[in-house]
Amino acid sequence: MDGLQNRERKAALKGAVFHIICPVVAWDAHLYPIARLFFPQKKIRMDREGPIEDLAVEPIGDTGIRVLFQDGSMHEASGQDKESVKRALYDALAQRLGQTLSWGTLVGVRPTKIAQNLLREGCSAQAILNCYETDYRVQPDKAQLAIRVAKTQKELLERFGFGRIGFYLHLPFCPSRCSYCSFLSYPLEPKERLAAYIHALLEDLERTGAHMRQRGLTPSYVYFGGGTPTAPDAKDFERILQGVDRHILRGVHPLEYTVEAGRPDGLTREKLQLMKQYGVTRISVNPQTFCDQTRLCLGRTHSSADVLRAVGWARDAGLEWINMDLILGLPGEGVREVENTLRQTLALGPENITVHGLAYKKGAALWEEALPLAKELPALGTYVTKELMKAGYEPYYLYRNKNTVGHLENIGFSKSGKQCRYNMAMMEEMDSIIACGASAVSKAVVGMDEKGAPMVTRQTSYKDLDLYLEGFEAQMTQKLLLLDEMKP
Ligand code: SF4
Structure with a gap:
């Protein structure tokens, strides 16, 4: 039954366009790249209001975020800053699709930059690993790789x-x-x-x-x-x-x-x-x-x-x-x-x-x-x-x-x-x-x-x-x- 429900849920996200409704204009720039990570072949459409075709992302007061799917199921998270918005959509889609992504919410060219900055501040490897996993949902093997590269680069520089x-x-x-x-x-x-x-x-x-x-x-x-x-x-x-x-x-x-x-x-x-x-x-x-x-x-x-x-x-x-x-x-x-x-x-x-x-x-x-x-x-x-x-x-x-x-x-x-x-x-x-x-x-x-x-x-x-x-x-x-x- 669970398998069937999962398949039905995934099927609901099929189609050439992935549609997000979000009333907060400033969040578009955070939501769009995360949607692209999960649906690289689709056109991503963002609207302020209207019926939910795929999902809606909305603020909960001044402190939280709600991701609401077309079938009424939802995911709630705290925080409204850039990384919280990205994490909320990432977690909602990862759960829905049963799929995690190697580099989590990171979409930039240089994922090692985080490790380089934290090494410069004197953080331990474990603290950096925690940061990659908790703040950015990066998979442990990729986080370890980024730290290893950053350490080598520090020595080389x-x-x-x-x-x-x-x-x-x-x-x-x-x-x-x-x-x-x-x-x-x-x-x-x-x-x-x-x-x-x-x-x-x-x-x-x-x-x-x-x-x-x-x-x-x-x-x-x-x-x-x-x-x-x-x-x-x-x-x-x-x-x-x-x-x-x-x-x-x-x-x-x-x-x-x-x-x-x-x-x-x-x-x-x-x-x-x-x-x-x-x-x-x-x-x-x-x-x-x-x-x-x-x-x-x-x-x-x-x-x-x-x-x-x-x-x-x-x-x-x-x-x-x-x-x-x-x-x-x-x-x-x-x-x-x-x-x-x-x-x-x-x-x-x-x-x-x-x-x-x-x-x-x-x-x-x-x-x-x-x-x-x-x-x-x-x-x-x-x-x-x-x-x-x-x-x-x-x-x-x-x-x-x-x-x-x-x-x-x-x-x-x-x-x-x-x-x-x-x-x-x-x-x-x-x-x-x-x-x-x-x-x-x-x-x-x-x-x-x-x-x-x-x-x-x-x-x-x-x-x-x-x-x-x-x-x-x-x-x-x-x-x-x-x-x-x-x-x-
Ligand atoms: S630039 Fe590189 S990838 Fe492009 S055609 Fe030449 S050899 Fe191939």
Whole structure:
């Protein structure tokens, strides 16, 4: 009978729209993201009054909250602040659907921030764990993971220090487009477009580099991202590496120089040797999965054998710091496929492994295909984390995307002493970043606020390639003004 009642209750929440009635305008911003967590495929509609289609949320006097379902059942809780409102709806829906969510009511990009702040205040691990579980309904394994990452980050930040200059350049071209991609990525054809972009990027490097010299700004590390930076032919690829060498580095050996080689298609021995020659210290070779059938469905035009070959060539070329990206939640991939991917990745012994939860646009075909497995994913994520830690990899940064299947997070794992500073800098905004290329973001850390958080000013180049080329002068002027705010 209970099972039947449960099924009936869940069925009542089915439909393309999830409807909330709430008379308090200020609560909309707290209720909406919680409803989205439980119903990622639905449109969420909020009204002030009217008949209850799904549920209503209303204040009880000045001190409490009532969640009232369409069938008359209700959930009551105390408090009316932001977190109380979120918790009340979360608890009501979790009870109703018989479903808890890994990260509870947390919807932000950086769930580790809470642990970092509490560690800074001197709280014990147990107190932080209680806070995650009680205030935010985070599951114990995720709370423990967040605390572990926050502790590692604290040590790393003390070691790295704040206030260096990082340099980023961007090449938004790929051999083919992956079906889950939400980044800026253009095909290599027509050749004229790639040629025009490389021409502009080289000018960007030259003029940015000249201004950096005038201002005494020397980069401690370089990150070449994309797209797939290694997608152009060896001649064009070398022109870009030369541009970085001549205009940005000028004889300086950075602490770290990453090229996101990314996809192994188009990666050759020659390009890997060029990277070594120009001082690249770290590369990414990203299998995402070792299941060739899945990869083909994703539109990635390379095989597992290509990944193995590329890693072998990289080691032969003397590149000794390799990251490999994996994705959990790919359509059709369960425990067996993930175990295989993990086994093959570990056998290659990369220094870094980054595990992403699949995130893509709502309504996309891939989303529908992946959903049947979504319930298994939190356990699968926990399994992968445990296996990597057993193999000697420590999680050192963690962030979340919107619309991730199974509410998974993205975690950067590293062997001891091989953590990537650029990734840390992006998480913590601890350094100023000077960037070249379309959609690249330059950031100047201009000080700290009263809570000790960095205050950052940004300049973002156009994402669209044509706009980047047409608006080159205006963007350059803005960027050079931003560089004037950076401290050498
Ligand atoms: S390699 Fe990366 S940037 Fe290129 S299409 Fe695939 S996901 Fe997008």
